[in-house]
Amino acid sequence: MPHSPAPARRALLKLLAAGPAATALGGLATASPALASPARTTTAPTLAGPAAPGIVKALPTEYFTVRGTNAEARFDAFGDTGFLTPGDRFFVRNHTSTPVLDAADWRLTLWGDGLHGRAPVHFTYGQLRDLPSVTRTALIECAGNGRSLYATQQGEAVAGTAWTLGAVGAARWRGVRLSDVLRRAGIARDAVALQPRGLDDPYVSGGVDYGRVRRPLPVAKAFDDVILAYEMNGEPLPYDHGHPVRLVVPSWVGIASIKWLGDIEVSTRPLVSPWSTDWYRLFGAAHPEGGSEPITRQTLKSAYQLPFGATLEAGRAHRLTGRAWSALAPVRSVEVSTDGGAHWRHARLHDTPRGGGWVRWSVPWHPRRTGPVTLLSRTTDTAGNTQPERAVHNTQGYLFNAVVRHPVTVV
Numbered sequence: 299m300p301h302s303p304a305p306a307r308r309a310l311l312k313l314l315a316a317g318p319a320a321t322a323l324g325g326l327a328t329a330s331p332a333l334a335s336p337a338r339t340t341t342a343p344t345l346a347g348p349a350a351p352g353i354v355k356a357l358p359t360e361y362f363t364v365r366g367t368n369a370e371a372r373f374d375a376f377g378d379t380g381f382l383t384p385g386d387r388f389f390v391r392n393h394t395s396t397p398v399l400d401a402a403d404w405r406l407t408l409w410g411d412g413l414h415g416r417a418p419v420h421f422t423y424g425q426l427r428d429l430p431s432v433t434r435t436a437l438i439e440c441a442g443n444g445r446s447l448y449a450t451q452q453g454e455a456v457a458g459t460a461w462t463l464g465a466v467g468a469a470r471w472r473g474v475r476l477s478d479v480l481r482r483a484g485i486a487r488d489a490v491a492l493q494p495r496g497l498d499d500p501y502v503s504g505g506v507d508y509g510r511v512r513r514p515l516p517v518a519k520a521f522d523d524v525i526l527a528y529e530m531n532g533e534p535l536p537y538d539h540g541h542p543v544r545l546v547v548p549s550w551v552g553i554a555s556i557k558w559l560g561d562i563e564v565s566t567r568p569l570v571s572p573w574s575t576d577w578y579r580l581f582g583a584a585h586p587e588g589g590s591e592p593i594t595r596q597t598l599k600s601a602y603q604l605p606f607g608a609t610l611e612a613g614r615a616h617r618l619t620g621r622a623w624s625a626l627a628p629v630r631s632v633e634v635s636t637d638g639g640a641h642w643r644h645a646r647l648h649d650t651p652r653g654g655g656w657v658r659w660s661v662p663w664h665p666r667r668t669g670p671v672t673l674l675s676r677t678t679d680t681a682g683n684t685q686p687e688r689a690v691h692n693t694q695g696y697l698f699n700a701v702v703r704h705p706v707t708v709v
């Protein structure tokens with residue numbers, strides 16, 4: 299087990315010894331104990347920009363497009379950000395609204411038959427901060443990022459938030475390993491599934507209350523690279539991104555990275571939630587009857603940092619820039635076409651490709667003729683995955699991976 303400062307260890311031993319007292323919380327046998335969220339105060343109003351019900355931070359229109367309860371980052375404006383996406387430029391995907399939680403009275407509860415003592419175990423924010431910390435760069439990308447392109451580019455109907463390409467961001471996350479917390483909580487050898495759950499309001503849609511946002515997470519992934527993050531880019535986690543503590547599940551679809559983490563069920567049996575049965579599976583003609591297995595890994599994409607329909611001047615040199623990323627393996631190359639796909643050339647990569655990040659790229663372009671042009675970009679990763687011409691349709695529009703046809707006009 300990694301080194302841990304002595305005071306923290308003492309505090310945790312005391313905590314673990316106090317385990318049984320915690321059963322006041324509502325018993326273990328219930329599928330879902332009624333966990334209060336004492337840390338909730340209120341949902342703050344939107345400060346500036348267009349109304350996005352329930353988002354705390356400012357959403358200036360030059361940086362965000364509001365879509366219902368969510369805010370998409372404008373990918374075309376990422377050109378003035380570095381490798382990391384600043385917290386105030388990061389997309390927000392909220393099923394309901396951002397709860398404004400106070401770290402001082404927040405605590406995490408682990409419970410379920412997959413714990414040795416079978417009694418819930420709690421960690422305060424201070425106890426988490428006392429554990430050995432890790433820092434890692436990871437993208438968070440919504441499973442539905444690029445969804446609207448199924449319709450606009452492939453003429454296929456899909457349900458869900460009509461994201462273009464800005465439901466993704468890269469950040470440097472600091473926190474504790476989920477594996478450390480699970481070990482200290484006394485996870486049993488035969489535990490197979492976890493179910494982390496948020497403290498935001500239950501999600502109600504079409505008159506159905508689906509309960510709080512939660513999604514099963516296999517123990518194997520939890521022990522691999524998942525962290526409980528309390529910092530984003532060197533600052534305390536912002537309210538909208540899960541303050542005080544969120545899960546960061548690298549390479550997996552954004553829904554796995556539960557924000558405002560309140561509790562984690564630890565189970566010796568597989569778990570389900572509507573986020574693993576009704577949503578986040580692939581449904582449709584190309585998929586098994588009843589849907590695919592729950593989706594886990596994200597896919598690969600590339601995009602220009604340029605508005606759709608941008609105008610560029612003929613007869614002068616331009617520098618086109620973009621980003622490419624793959625959750626499957628490090629990016630190997632990015633090819634671009636400035637003539638609708640007839641000719642391709644390699645873009646210059648400005649970051650060392652590695653897993654868990656993205657790569658900024660650029661290419662010079664000197665258009666001579668005026669008129670409409672379709673720009674394309676296509677990334678290939680070191681595992682040999684390449685963006686296809688068409689993404690395989692699924693009714694909820696997840697995992698769009700096709701080469702994006704980006705219209706511009708040369709004037």
Ligand SMILES: Nc1nc2c(c(=O)[nH]1)N[C@H]1C(S)=C(S)[C@@H](COP(=O)(O)O)O[C@H]1N2
Pocket residue numbers: 388389390391392393394438439440441495496497498511538539540551552553554555556557558559
């Ligand atoms: N508690 C909670 N966690 C959540 C969500 C949510 O609505 N509630 N949305 C999920 C989805 S669908 C995505 S894509 C990511 C988005 O993270 P971000 O808002 O920090 O960009 O958070 C995930 N975690």
Ligand SMILES: [Mo]
Pocket residue numbers: 391439440441442552553
């Ligand atoms: Mo998402």
